[in-house]
Amino acid sequence: MKKRMVHSLEKISLVLVLLLTVCAAPLSAQTTTTIRGTVTDLQQKTPMPFVNVFIPGTTIGTRTDENGRFSLQFTGTYDSLHVASLGYRTFKVKIRNGTTQVLDVGMETTSRMLGEVVVKGAKRERYRNKNNPAVELIRLVIENRDKNRIEHYDYVQYNQYEKLEFALSNLSEKFKNSRLVRRYQFLFENRDTTKVEGKSLLPIYLEEKSSDVYYRKDPEKRKEIIQGEKKVSFEDYIDNQGMSAYLNHIYQDFNIYDNNLMLFTNQFLSPISNAAPTFYKFFITDTITTGSGDRLVEMEFVPRNTTDLLLSGKLYITLDGNYAVERADMTGNKATNINWVRNFRALQEFRKAADGRFYTSKTTLMADFSFFARNRGGLYGERTVSVKDFVENQPKPDAFYEGDAVVKADSAEQVKERFWTNNRHDTLTTAESKVYANIDSLQKMKSFRRTMDIITLLMAGYKGFGPIEVGPVNTFYSFNPVEGFRLRLGGRTTPKFNKSIYLESYGAYGFKDKKWKYYFGGTYSFTHRSIWEFPVRALSANYQRDMKIPGQELQFIQEDNFLLSFKRGTNDKWLYNDIYNVSYLHEFLNHTSFKVGFKNWAQRPAGGLGYVKGGSVDSVREVTTSELSLELRWAPHEQFYQGKLYRIPIPNKYPIITLRGIAGVKGFFGSQYNYQSLTLNIYKMMYLSPIGYSEVVLEGGYTFGKVPFPLLTIHRANQTYAYQLQSYNLMNFLEFVSDHYASVNIDHHFNGFIFNKIPLLKKLKLREVAAGKILFGGLRDENRPENDPTLFKFPVDTSGVRSTYTLGRTPYIEGSIGIANIFKLVRVDLVKRFTYLDNPNVAEWGIRTRVRLDF
Structure with missing residues (x-):
């Protein structure tokens, strides 16, 4: 049912298109200043994992690893570096630009621990679930999980904004000045050096979607009305809709309240799943009082076995009787066996609704993909889904929920820029805002179209000649015991010929049996779109004489x-x-x-x-x-x-x-x-x-x-x-x-x-x-x-x-x-x-x- 070889080649073709033919060149990181060190708790003298290390006023930053270590590299001139963690005083240090600094940071707490938690000395005891307040708290979160899900409400409605972006990272100056991309210099003027810690990002893909979402509990129904949709298009070379579907499949929705989280087509056990206490270790690290007066418990979790497909990170849990997760900050440990992914970070934020419970307000998944050696560049991807105007228990008529679960407004793909200005939950960066126009200009260049034709021929097997395509090339020559040496040549029409009528034919000859084989076929698309574009309504007729x-x-x-x-x-x-x-x-x-x-x-x-x-x-x-x-x-x-x-x-x-x-x-x-x-x-x-x-x-x-x-x-x-x-x-x-x-x-x-x-x-x-x-x-x-x-x-x-x-x-x-x-x-x-x-x-x-x- 699933023949994967062609599936894999199509995926590889997709990656090649995203890399815009630049993957074959050497890439190298650009660094001028290096700061590395270790962060510890000043009182406990123990390493502090997942502490934020950043340059204020920029997006340059990182986090400490499970052993409290960090390393940060960046270009440019800056004054100070901050080390911050909830419940601790922010540590500040002056930057010596253009040098390598080594820091030993001791963090001083500003919050009181839970009264029930007894903090002992540096001696490390054997970890146990029994009589462990952290595990007892997690079990309370698990017991209250259902009532903190959106499915607990009878009715919910909200506005949802999605943004998915990809960028090439750390292109070397040598490559930028090479003959291969000399004609595309306008692209490199759009690099973003502030978004990710010490990385230079060149945006190549962006898509946005704004929807109104409605949920009904009984009978359960979710209805999404897409009001606006916009994306970079590579339609002349690949299936743009299919590429969007595949990228969103990699970066699909996840919810920490599910037993399993699907990240990059891999399934990770949630830290609040039923089986979480069996596979994770939990540690209460702090209590925090938010600006609104809510008390939260900061809890770290790590895998019991670091080689399993599990997560690490922090949870912030409410103490108001709901035992809800107010924020989750998760990453894969270094031993996680995920292809191409150097590192990733998954964030989920929750906001208190009018009834006192929390709902998902923002979900972000970021990943740094590496196609080469670890010290070279690659591809950075990020998907953000945010929610606003959350309203609970305002029912709609039953007739409203009938029909398709996802409906696209007729004008969704033709909305003006004013719509996006009013409906984006966050403004685009300067580099993001230019990517649509840049890629459109790129595709109008003859040299780029010629390069993409070659890639399409190699990976998909067809060469376009205006309204027809010749191929697939992998069938031009074959052999078998009956026909012996077999030659074949075929082709078909494209939407440039006619958006409703598609014709296909081939001829083949066997040199051993000395017989001609051939095929003639045609399809009429009643949707006046591609005969493969969902949903299909098509009538086909063909004749084949072959073996x-x-x-x-x-x-x-x-x-x-x-x-x-x-x-x-x-x-x-x-x-x-x-x-x-x-x-x-x-x-x-x-x-x-x-x-x-x-x-x-x-x-x-x-x-x-x-x-x-x-x-x-x-x-x-x-x-x-x-x-x-x-x-x-x-x-x-x-x-x-x-x-x-x-x-x-x-x-x-x-x-x-x-x-x-x-x-x-x-x-x-x-x-x-x-x-x-x-x-x-x-x-x-x-x-x-x-x-x-x-x-x-x-x-x-x-x-x-x-x-x-x-x-x-x-x-x-x-x-x-x-x-x-x-x-x-x-x-x-x-x-x-x-x-x-x-x-x-x-x-x-x-x-x-x-x-x-x-x-x-x-x-x-x-x-x-x-x-x-x-x-x-x-x-x-x-x-x-x-x-x-x-x-x-x-x-x-x-x-x-x-x-x-x-x-x-x-x-x-x-x-x-x-x-x-x-x-x-x-x-x-x-x-x-x-x-x-x-x-x-x-x-x-x-x-x-x-x-x-x-x-």
Whole structure:
């Protein structure tokens, strides 16, 4: 269901576009002044983690680590450095610009500790949950968690502003003056040197959204009305809407009141989850009285095991009986195994509502991505979601909540700058405000368009020529035992040709079988947008004369992709096909869809495959069928990245359920058989923090009627060297057929849960994976060729040994263990086949690889 190789290449293409072709050049940090040191509590003589170290009046700053150490580098001339923490006197020191300063800072407390907490000397006692006031307080927070969630209110409404931005960080002067970017100097004039500690940021992407949000508890419904939306566009080269969806997937919403927080596609256990006292250590460090008179407890938390996918940071908890979190400041520890992410910080702030409870007022997620060595530049990203005009328990009529959960106002993308001036919760920086115009100017430059055409050709496989595109290049050359050397050339139209009509065609020639293959197709989009842009309403018709392997239906890759030419074992059983297809796809905004279709298929055996009836030696030259089909699909909250070849779903925690029904009609356009089939497929991403996540696929099917083996379910096998999620990686092509079956595939990613505890593997950031696949199936007596001479005999190999079988009481089972994240992209699995080892030409063991970009 999910072919990840193309998915990964599309993600890599996205990163390349964001880097605007500059990633290949050396990058280096710019520093003129260095200040480093250690911060301790003056009385306790113990290190103070998470203390703010900053230059006042600027955004240059950092925080101490878990051992109280800090290091700050910056350019420019400044007077003083401040070290501050709630409940302590601010420490100030004069800066010696252009030098390296080493400081030992002792912080003096200004607040009283909780009366119940006894502060002992420097001797460190063994940490225990029992009789620990910090753990007792956290348990009170957990017990009161539900009443402090927004779902506790019957009705809520508020205005929400979102801002997502990305910037290239620390571009060296050498690169800035290089010939590669000499024509783009106007971009470098927009660098921001004040936003992040000692970094020079060059904004390249910005998007904003202003919405009115309404929530109803019973029956539960959330409705969002987008009033304004604005974003940097790369529409000529990539799917701008899909890129926005993917970036927001990386920087998706999180809530500390959930048991798990999704950060950068990884799931972190919340410090106030039910299991938090088992995985975290908690320490009460201070009590604070705010300006409004509220008393807060400052609490630090750290992982018990620093190698687990857990957070560190501070919580500020109210003592008004609600035991609510007023502020959360969180980061990943240095041992956390997250790809590309140097460091990150997650902030969540809460404000008191009219009824005395707290609601989320602001959420910020910041990350520094590194694509090179640690001392080089990379990519900085930040997403902020803020709330104002919060009103509780003012109901709307029931009719208001009907319809789609997210509605965009007709004028949302055409609002004027005055709208943003009035509706931004924070003003943009000077550099942020210029990014829209700068990127627009960049895309009008011929040199940039030429560079992006080359990148699009390499990564997506297509080269544009005005209203048409030629490609994909990975299918221009391939080979197989029947065709031998195969050449192919194809292309299709783009929206520049027509926004409603899309045409596609290719021609191919096999030098061994000396046959031409070709395809002609067209699609009409009733939405007058791209045929992949959600929601789709499109009518398609096509004709194809080509070859395929029986039972192979590849979803996210071309079947004549050059890389798939390399296969293990015998691969001589093929089909020549003449296929007419007509289909209509209709998607709804609630992410349900239906697809109706008609398919007329004439298939002829090729290579070592023959259609021979059981009662004679006469072979059947051709089988013709006509099928009517209906597919229903439900994928709640699904998002996509639209590539040049496919629209690729972005996985989330919700299931994807697909039900497909097919009816073959005898006598209709020459069809030779009556039959019906039903197939149900359920895909679910299951998060099991802190031990990773599993991709689970359940599938079952039933074929009604008496049919020869080409019309049965031919189970998806894989004789390539690539690891495939929904195929059986040690099953041979056409090895098993069934008229009823059920299967379960589980692919689990441990995210370094085990390897992080092994020093060398931890340093390499390798990750462990494991998978299991079980297939139950069978064949009714009426469809067994030994029981009916009118049915085709099962295929045999060149020695006359039978090569196609049915499943008995024993299921087909295979499993694998592997190492992922090799070079941050490659996964290698050792696959073992456990059953049906006596079948001829089977492999009990195999090594498979997979390319996938993960965080």
